[in-house]
Amino acid sequence: MSRLVMKFGGTSVADLDHIRNVAEHVKREVEAGHHCAVIVSAMAGQTNQLIAWTDEAGRCHDQAEYDSVVASGEQVTSGLLALTLQSMGLKARSWLGWQIPVKTDGAHGRARITDIPADNLMDSLESGEIGIIAGFQGIGPDNRITTLGRGGSDTSAVAIAAAIAADRCDIYTDVDGVYTTDPRIVPQAQRLGKVSYEEMLEMASQGAKVLQTRSVELAMVKKVRLLVRSSFQKPENSPPFGDDTAQTPGTLVCDEDEILEQQIVSGIAYAKDEAKVTVLKVADKPGVAARIFGPLADANINVDMIVQNVSDDGRYTDLTFTVPKDDLDKAMQVVEAAKESINYSDLRGSTDVVKVSVIGIGMRSHAGVAAEMFKAISEQGINIQAISTSEIKISILIDAKYTELAVRTLHTLYDLDAA
Amino acid sequence: MSRLVMKFGGTSVADLDHIRNVAEHVKREVEAGHHCAVIVSAMAGQTNQLIAWTDEAGRCHDQAEYDSVVASGEQVTSGLLALTLQSMGLKARSWLGWQIPVKTDGAHGRARITDIPADNLMDSLESGEIGIIAGFQGIGPDNRITTLGRGGSDTSAVAIAAAIAADRCDIYTDVDGVYTTDPRIVPQAQRLGKVSYEEMLEMASQGAKVLQTRSVELAMVKKVRLLVRSSFQKPENSPPFGDDTAQTPGTLVCDEDEILEQQIVSGIAYAKDEAKVTVLKVADKPGVAARIFGPLADANINVDMIVQNVSDDGRYTDLTFTVPKDDLDKAMQVVEAAKESINYSDLRGSTDVVKVSVIGIGMRSHAGVAAEMFKAISEQGINIQAISTSEIKISILIDAKYTELAVRTLHTLYDLDAA
Numbered sequence: 001m002s003r004l005v006m007k008f009g010g011t012s013v014a015d016l017d018h019i020r021n022v023a024e025h026v027k028r029e030v031e032a033g034h035h036c037a038v039i040v041s042a043m044a045g046q047t048n049q050l051i052a053w054t055d056e057a058g059r060c061h062d063q064a065e066y067d068s069v070v071a072s073g074e075q076v077t078s079g080l081l082a083l084t085l086q087s088m089g090l091k092a093r094s095w096l097g098w099q100i101p102v103k104t105d106g107a108h109g110r111a112r113i114t115d116i117p118a119d120n121l122m123d124s125l126e127s128g129e130i131g132i133i134a135g136f137q138g139i140g141p142d143n144r145i146t147t148l149g150r151g152g153s154d155t156s157a158v159a160i161a162a163a164i165a166a167d168r169c170d171i172y173t174d175v176d177g178v179y180t181t182d183p184r185i186v187p188q189a190q191r192l193g194k195v196s197y198e199e200m201l202e203m204a205s206q207g208a209k210v211l212q213t214r215s216v217e218l219a220m221v222k223k224v225r226l227l228v229r230s231s232f233q234k235p236e237n238s239p240p241f242g243d244d245t246a247q248t249p250g251t252l253v254c255d256e257d258e259i260l261e262q263q264i265v266s267g268i269a270y271a272k273d274e275a276k277v278t279v280l281k282v283a284d285k286p287g288v289a290a291r292i293f294g295p296l297a298d299a300n301i302n303v304d305m306i307v308q309n310v311s312d313d314g315r316y317t318d319l320t321f322t323v324p325k326d327d328l329d330k331a332m333q334v335v336e337a338a339k340e341s342i343n344y345s346d347l348r349g350s351t352d353v354v355k356v357s358v359i360g361i362g363m364r365s366h367a368g369v370a371a372e373m374f375k376a377i378s379e380q381g382i383n384i385q386a387i388s389t390s391e392i393k394i395s396i397l398i399d400a401k402y403t404e405l406a407v408r409t410l411h412t413l414y415d416l417d418a419a
Numbered sequence: 420m421s422r423l424v425m426k427f428g429g430t431s432v433a434d435l436d437h438i439r440n441v442a443e444h445v446k447r448e449v450e451a452g453h454h455c456a457v458i459v460s461a462m463a464g465q466t467n468q469l470i471a472w473t474d475e476a477g478r479c480h481d482q483a484e485y486d487s488v489v490a491s492g493e494q495v496t497s498g499l500l501a502l503t504l505q506s507m508g509l510k511a512r513s514w515l516g517w518q519i520p521v522k523t524d525g526a527h528g529r530a531r532i533t534d535i536p537a538d539n540l541m542d543s544l545e546s547g548e549i550g551i552i553a554g555f556q557g558i559g560p561d562n563r564i565t566t567l568g569r570g571g572s573d574t575s576a577v578a579i580a581a582a583i584a585a586d587r588c589d590i591y592t593d594v595d596g597v598y599t600t601d602p603r604i605v606p607q608a609q610r611l612g613k614v615s616y617e618e619m620l621e622m623a624s625q626g627a628k629v630l631q632t633r634s635v636e637l638a639m640v641k642k643v644r645l646l647v648r649s650s651f652q653k654p655e656n657s658p659p660f661g662d663d664t665a666q667t668p669g670t671l672v673c674d675e676d677e678i679l680e681q682q683i684v685s686g687i688a689y690a691k692d693e694a695k696v697t698v699l700k701v702a703d704k705p706g707v708a709a710r711i712f713g714p715l716a717d718a719n720i721n722v723d724m725i726v727q728n729v730s731d732d733g734r735y736t737d738l739t740f741t742v743p744k745d746d747l748d749k750a751m752q753v754v755e756a757a758k759e760s761i762n763y764s765d766l767r768g769s770t771d772v773v774k775v776s777v778i779g780i781g782m783r784s785h786a787g788v789a790a791e792m793f794k795a796i797s798e799q800g801i802n803i804q805a806i807s808t809s810e811i812k813i814s815i816l817i818d819a820k821y822t823e824l825a826v827r828t829l830h831t832l833y834d835l836d837a838a
Contacts, residue, residue, distance in 0.1 A: 016475045050495065056435045058502035065505070068513050069498035072491035076469065079488035083477035086484070094487050098517070099562055143518055 003125065004034040004241050005169040007135065007157035010044040012172055012231035013077050016084075023084045024235035025172065026130060030090060032240035035125040037164060039135040039157040040081055042073025063108030067137075067147045071097070074134035074153070082132045092130040095121060097137035098145060102156065106140025110149035113138060113156075116163035125164065133160060151212025158215045162222035168241055169224050170250075171211060172231035177251035178203065178210055180416040181268040185407050188417035192266060193248065196256040199266055202359045202393045206269030216253065226253040256361055264362035264369060265414035268407050271355045274304060275328040276385065276397065277321055279335060281345035284317040288342065292319065295338045301327045305355070305386040305397055320386055322397060325351055353385065354403045357395040358410055370394050376413045380405055422544065423453045423660050424588040426554065426576035429463040431591055431650035432496050435503075442503045443654035444591065445549060449509060451659035456540065456550040456583060458576040459500055461492025482527030486556075486566045490516070493553035493572070501551045511549040514540060516556035517564060521575065525559025529568035532557060532575075535582035544583065552579060570631025577634045581641035587660055588643050589669075590630060591650035596670035597622065597629055599835040600687040604826050607836035611685060612667065615675040618685050619645075621778045621812045625688030630672070638672065645672040675780050683788060684779035684833035687826050693723060694747040695772045695804065695816065696740055698754060700764035703736040707761065711738065714757045720746045724774070724805040724816055739805055741816060744770055772804065773822045776814040777829055789813050795832045799824055 006029065008022050022040075029036050042050075050070045054061060078094035085092035100121050104111035125131055135153030140146045148155050154171060161169035177191040178200065195203070197220035204213045210228055219226050229238070229250030239246030256262065282288050289308075296303055306321040323331045332349050335342070363369050370387075373394055377384060382405065386397035398406055411417060425448065427441050441459075448455050461469075469489045473480060497513035504511035519540050523530035540550055554572030559565045567574050573590060580588035596610040597619065614622070616639035623632045629647055638645050648657070648669030658665030675681065701707050708727075715722055720742050728737045742750045751768050754761070782788050789806075792813055796803060801824065805816035817825055830836060 016472065019476065053435065053495070053499055054502055057438065057499045058506035060506070062502060062505050062512075065498040065501045065513055068515070069495050069502075072494045075491045075494070076472070076488050079484040080472055080476040082484045083473055083481060083488075086481050087477035087479065093481075094484055096487070096564075145515075 002034045002167040002241060003037070003164055004029055005037050005039065005157055005161040005164070005166045006172065007039040007153060007170065008041065008172045008231055009153065009174075010041040010047065011174050013040055013081070014044040016080070019077070019081055019084050021235065022081060022172075022231060023088060025231065025238065026085060027088060027090060028235050028238065029240050030130060032242060034241055035128075037121065037125060037131040037133060037160055037166070038081065039133045039153055039160060040074060040077040041135050041153045043077055046073040046076070061109075064144050067108045068145045071134070071137040071145045071147055074136050078132045078134040085130055085132070090130060091128055092132055093124065094132045094134065096134050098139040100133070102138035102159070104138035104140055104146045104148070106142055106146060108140065108144075108146055111138055111140065111146035113148070113159045116159055118160070118163040122164055151214050154212045154215035155218060158218045158222065158224050158226070161224045162218070166224070168227055169219070170227045170229055170241075172229055173210060174230065174232060175210060175228075176230035176233060176249065177228050178253070178267075180266065181407055181411050182270070185404050186411045186417070189411065190416065190418045192251045194252045194254055194259045195266060196259055196361050197253060198256065198392055199359050199361055200253045202357065202390070203267055203269050206271050206355070206357045206359065206393075206395070211253070219253065223255060227251070228253065259361070262362045263360055264366045265358050265360035265416065267359045268410045268414075268416070269357045269359060270403055270407055271357075272400065272403070273325045274322045274353060274355050274397070275325045275349060275351045276353045277323060277328070277331055277335065278348045279319045279342065279344045280348065281316045282319055283343060284315060289319070291338060291342045292335060295334050296323070296331060299330060299334045301331050301334065305388040305395065307386040322353070322355070322386060352400045353397050354400045355395050355397050356403070356406045356410065357393050358414065359393045361392050363392050363394075372413065373410060376409050377406060380409055382406055421453045421586040421660060422456070422583055423448055424456050424458065424576055424580040424583070424585045425591065426458040426572060426589065427460065427591045427650055428572065428593075429460040429466065430593050432459055432500065433463040435499070438496070438500055438503050440654065441500060441591075441650060442507060444650065444657065445504060446507060446509060447654050447657065448659050449549060451661060453660055454544040454547075456544060456552060456579055456585070457500065458552045458554040458572055458579060459493060459496040460554050460572040462496055465492040465495070480528075483563050486527045487564045490553070490556040490564045490566055493555050497551045497553040504549055504551070509549060510547055511551055512543065513551045513553065515553050517558040519552070521557035521578070523557035523559055523565045523567070525561055525565060527559065527563075527565055530557055530559065530565035532567070532578045535578055537579070537582040541583055570633050573631045573634035574637060577637045577641065577643050577645070580643045581637070585643070587646055588638070589646045589648055589660075591648055592629060593649065593651060594629060594647075595649035595652060595668065596647050597672070597686070599685065600826055600830050601689070604823050605830045605836070608830065609835065609837045611670045613671045613673060613678045614685060615678055615780050616672060617675065617811055618778050618780050619672045621776065621809070622686055622688050625690050625774070625776045625778065625812075625814070635672065642674060646670070647672065678780070681781045682779055683781035683785045684777050684835070686778045687829045687833075687835070688776045688778060689822055689826055690774045690776075691819065691822070692744045693741040693772060693774050693816070694744045694768060694770045696742060696747070696750055696754065697767045698738045698761070698763045699767065700735045701738055702762060703734060708738070710757060710761045711754060714753050715742070715750060718749060718753045720750050720753065724807040724814065726805040741772070741774070741805060771819045772816050773819045774814050774816050775822070775825045775829065776812050777833065778812045779833075780811050782811050782813075791832065792829065795828050796825060799828055801825055
C-alpha cells in the first residue's frame, strides 16, 4: 500500500465548491488504495485579510502574534476539507502544526522545520484515516505557533512526505506542470514529463514560478519525488498514483537517475527582476573589484552577473554587474559612497534588462551549448551585456525589449518546440 | 498588586476600531498597576461565518472538526488585541486554549473545563506581560481543540479568574450592568450595584440575558467576583479596579455576604420561552402524575411548573404544566402516545404564555411576598395560570399579552422604580 502526500494551494481551496473538487481528487487516490496525507493552504484571500488586520493592529509586528493570527487560515481549511471528506463517507481528520507536531526553530514568520516526529500521524494514516494537515505552520521551542514564510505550504508538504517516507508528493496547482518555457511567449512550449531537482531549482530561481525554490531544495536533500499537477483538471479524468496504463499527469521532479533520456537543454527561463549597474572608467588593476563588491556584500546586496570589459589602453576599464531590481537604489548609493576609494568617472543604473537562461542537465557532458547560444542570439542582432554560467545553466543579460525574441529563438534552437 | 480578569465579547471586538477601544480599557487597568488577563471572543460575525462554512462542508458535523474551525475566530482576535496593545507600548502576548492549557473533558462542541494548570500564565502575568486569552476554547485528552458551547467565553473568563485567583473578573458587554428589570418595558428600571450569585442565576435563567447561567454557576462555586460593565463606556471615563473615590461601574455579582443591605426583591424577570400543556379530565388518583411525567422525563423534556386543579367531584382533575417552547410539539406527542396509560379526555398546548418572576435574596427571611404579588396581579385583572417558587424566587405563568402590565405592576409594588 502506497503512501501519498497531496498538497493544494489557496486557489484550489478558494471556497466550498473548490474544496469539494479537492475532496474528489483525494477520494480518487483513497479508492485506488493509497494512504493519503493532504496539505492545505488557506482559502485564497483569507491570508491577505488576516495580514491586513495584523497590519492595522500594529505596524511593527510581533512576529509571534502575526503567526498565530495568520496560521488560523490553514486551520479553517483543514477542518473544512476533513468535514467535506466525511460527508462523502470517508474517514478523515485534521492536523494542526502543533498537533503532529511540526517542530521548527521558532524563527517566527520564517521558521525552518527542524523535526517532524510523525508517529501519531503514521498511526492515523495506517488506520485508514485521511490526514488533512494545515500547511505553512509549525510550533517553536516556546510552544507557540510559527509560520514558514513564503512558499511555506509547499515546504510543509515536502517535509511531511519525507517524515512519512511517502512514495510521492503531488503538488496541485493552477497549471498542469512545468513547461520548456513560458507558454505565453512560446505557444509551442511543451510540458516536461520529468525534470531533475537541479534543473527545477534553476528554473524556479530563474523565474519559473511553479514551485518555491525552498521546497525543491528540501525535496532534493530528502529525495522526495514531486509531481506538479493541476487541481483544475477534472478529478475523474486524472489517473491515480500507480496507474501504469495512463500517462502520468503533470511534471515529475525527481533525481536525475530517474530520467533516462536526458535532454541537453530542457528549458528556457527568463527573469525580469534584475537590474544592471555599470561603473565607468575604473583603474584596470588588482584590488578594484574588491573595493566595489566588498561594500555591496556588506550591504547585503546579492550580486549575480559580473562583466569586466577589456580595456583599450590597459589603464581603465568599465565594470558591469547585476543586482536584484529592488536593491538597485541601495546598490547605487553604496557604490557612490565608495567613489573615492574605487575612483571611477561615472556610474549608471538600468532596469531595462532581462536575464534569459538555458537550462539542462545534459550540458554537463556536452560542450558547445554556450557557443551555439551566443551565435543564435547575435544572429538576431541582440547584444549580450553579461553572461553567467553554472554546470547546468547558461544565462545572458540582454535588453528587455528582446525578451520574447530571445526566448523564442533559443526554444527553437534546442528543438523544444512541439511538433 | 491585584490580578484582574477582563472579558470582552464579540460586539466589543467587532473590528479594529473596537479592538483599539478594548485596548484602552486594558491600558487603564495596567496603568492602575494591575496584572491583567484578558479573555476575548471572536470578532462579531466571524463565528457565524465559520459555522456556516462547516454547515456547508458537512451536514453531519464531526464536532472535533467543527471545534478546530470555529476556535480559529478567537485565535485571530487574541493575536490582534496583543498586537494593538504592543503598538501602544505595552507588553502583551496571546494564549490559545491548548497553550495554557485549558484542559477539558473532550466533549467536542460542549466541553467542560476540568483543569487549568496556570503556572506558565501566572509567570507571564507576574513578569508584567498582559495575557490575551482566546475564549471559548480548550484542549481535550485527545490533544485536539475543544469548544465550550454557548456562553463559552464567559465561562473561560470565570475559570481563568479562578485559576489565577483573580481579585475580580470584569465582564464587558454592551449594557452597563444588571437592571431591576428590562428597561425597554420599565424605563424607571435601575441598575443594581450588587447582586448575589443566587439572584443572578435566577435572573439569567429567567430571561435576563446578560450573563450565561453556566458562568454564574462556576463563579458561585469558585467564589469569583464578577463585574458586569459596559465596553462602550469611554475608557477614560471608567474607573479602574481599586479606585475607591469613584462609584463602581456596572453591577457586581458576588457572594451575598458582600451585600450589606439586602433587598427583599431585587429584580423582576420574564421569560417567553415556555409553553403550556393542559391535560384535561385525568383520573384524580395516585400514580397519574408519574404516568404523565415519566415519559416526558424519558424524552429529555424539562417540565418546569406543574399545577393540578382541584377536582369538582374527586374523580377527575385537569393537569397543567410548562415545557420549553421548542419542546412543545415533542411533549404533545409524548403525552398523546401515552394516552391509553394516562387516560384523559383532551390535550391542549399553548405558546401564548409568559413566566414572570420576582427575585430577591431577602425573601428567605421575609414572608408575605407571594401573597402581595398575587394580590397585585389579580387586581390588574390578570389570571395566574401556574405558580412555581424557590427560596429566592416566585414565578407566575400568565397570558403573554399581560407581560408589560405585570412587570410594571410588580416593579412598582416592590419599590424598584427610580426616583
